[in-house]
Amino acid sequence: MKVLVTGGCGFIASHVVDAYVDQGHEVVIVDNLSTGKMENKNNKANLYKVDICGERVAEVFAGEKPDIVNHHAAQISVPLSVEQPLFDAETNIKGTIRLLELSREYGVKKFLFSSTGGAIYGEAERVPTDEDYPPVPASPYAISKFACEKYIQYYHKQFGLKYTILRYSNVFGPRQIPHGEAGVVAIFAEKLLKGEHPTLNHFPDEKRGMIRDYCFVKDIARASILATESQKVGIFNIGTGKGTHTLDLYKETINALRSNGKIIPQSFDEPRRDAARAGDIRVSTLDPTRAKRDLGWEAQYDLAKGLLETIQWYAGHVA
Numbered sequence: 001m002k003v004l005v006t007g008g009c010g011f012i013a014s015h016v017v018d019a020y021v022d023q024g025h026e027v028v029i030v031d032n033l034s035t036g037k038m039e040n041k042n043n044k045a046n047l048y049k050v051d052i053c054g055e056r057v058a059e060v061f062a063g064e065k066p067d068i069v070n071h072h073a074a075q076i077s078v079p080l081s082v083e084q085p086l087f088d089a090e091t092n093i094k095g096t097i098r099l100l101e102l103s104r105e106y107g108v109k110k111f112l113f114s115s116t117g118g119a120i121y122g123e124a125e126r127v128p129t130d131e132d133y134p135p136v137p138a139s140p141y142a143i144s145k146f147a148c149e150k151y152i153q154y155y156h157k158q159f160g161l162k163y164t165i166l167r168y169s170n171v172f173g174p175r176q177i178p179h180g181e182a183g184v185v186a187i188f189a190e191k192l193l194k195g196e197h198p199t200l201n202h203f204p205d206e207k208r209g210m211i212r213d214y215c216f217v218k219d220i221a222r223a224s225i226l227a228t229e230s231q232k233v234g235i236f237n238i239g240t241g242k243g244t245h246t247l248d249l250y251k252e253t254i255n256a257l258r259s260n261g262k263i264i265p266q267s268f269d270e271p272r273r274d275a276a277r278a279g280d281i282r283v284s285t286l287d288p289t290r291a292k293r294d295l296g297w298e299a300q301y302d303l304a305k306g307l308l309e310t311i312q313w314y315a316g317h318v319a
């Protein structure tokens with residue numbers, strides 16, 4: 001099948017592209033390279049350096065006529081969405097509507113969308129949180145992602161466009177940039193490799209930091225493959241269901257670096273500390289039961305195994 005992947009030179013979608021290519025699919029990437037990098041691009045994929053909000057994306061659909069659209073391009077920074085909600089909405093909401101319009105016009109068979117379980121549920125009372133829990137998006141970024149979900153469901157109901165919405169937990173792995181939605185692994189790894197002492201943000205009553213559901217990017221990419229092959233339409237959490245305190249993540253990162261032969265000073269065994277930031281959620285973990293039942297997806301990497309692969313990559317990329 002021919003798959004059009006937006007954001008395919010970015011962190012997550014470059015792994016999605018690799019997985020599609022490995023499965024023998026033909027892949028076309030649309031990416032404006034605002035945060036994406038040429039070095040992430042799979043050699044077998046065809047890149048259009050085009051903005052999803054611009055006119056030229058229509059030419060890509062007209063020329064390529066993709067079977068599947070897998071939409072990952074987005075403004076991904078929560079703080080930036082707070083500072084510039086209009087820019088966030090332009091990219092995330094208008095860009096998605098544009099792709100939905102073109103998918104309808106060119107008879108796309110399925111539309112896959114990368115949403116966020118990490119941000120959309122807010123401070124949920126039920127954790128791990130399942131897909132039926134009513135979202136309380138607490139930032140312009142989370143609101144824009146939730147709005148996209150609603151537009152996608154509208155296009156399904158109104159025009160029969162099939163879809164899969166994947167609500168990711170905190171994704172980590174090779175190629176991650178530190179300033180995205182969930183960049184803490186990238187931040188710790190880069191700082192430690194540069195000999196800098198990382199800071200842990202936490203609430204006063206929880207010194208171990210926030211609890212998050214860390215999912216390795218190759219597991220995330222596999223969810224796209226399974227969703228593409230499946231006839232199921234719907235919303236699926238993609239996460240491990242397990243919670244990890246930021247302090248434990250920090251210590252695991254140091255362990256992974258040391259077992260990679262990196263020398264990390266003993267004085268770094270405890271991180272520096274600072275207050276939680278505005279809008280920080282205390283606990284976020286996702287219940288992946290539905291993805292296992294309907295897509296046959298479940299995480300194959302645990303945190304330690306994923307971190308080892310991640311650290312090997314950063315060790316080769318951070319000067």
Ligand SMILES: NC(=O)c1ccc[n+]([C@@H]2O[C@H](COP(=O)([O-])OP(=O)(O)OC[C@H]3O[C@@H](n4cnc5c(N)ncnc54)[C@H](O)[C@@H]3O)[C@@H](O)[C@H]2O)c1
Pocket residue numbers: 006007008009010011012013030031032033034035036037050051052053071072073074075076091095114115116117118167168169170171172177180181182
């Ligand atoms: N990182 C996470 O933990 C996480 C969690 C949940 C959801 N997501 C979602 O996954 C997707 C990918 O996130 P990522 O972490 O890989 O981010 P990323 O910044 O690495 O990737 C985004 C890609 O989209 C491209 N892009 C941005 N705006 C564009 C535009 N207007 N036109 C064309 N291309 C554009 C960028 O150049 C980049 O290659 C996003 O939709 C994000 O909201 C990420």
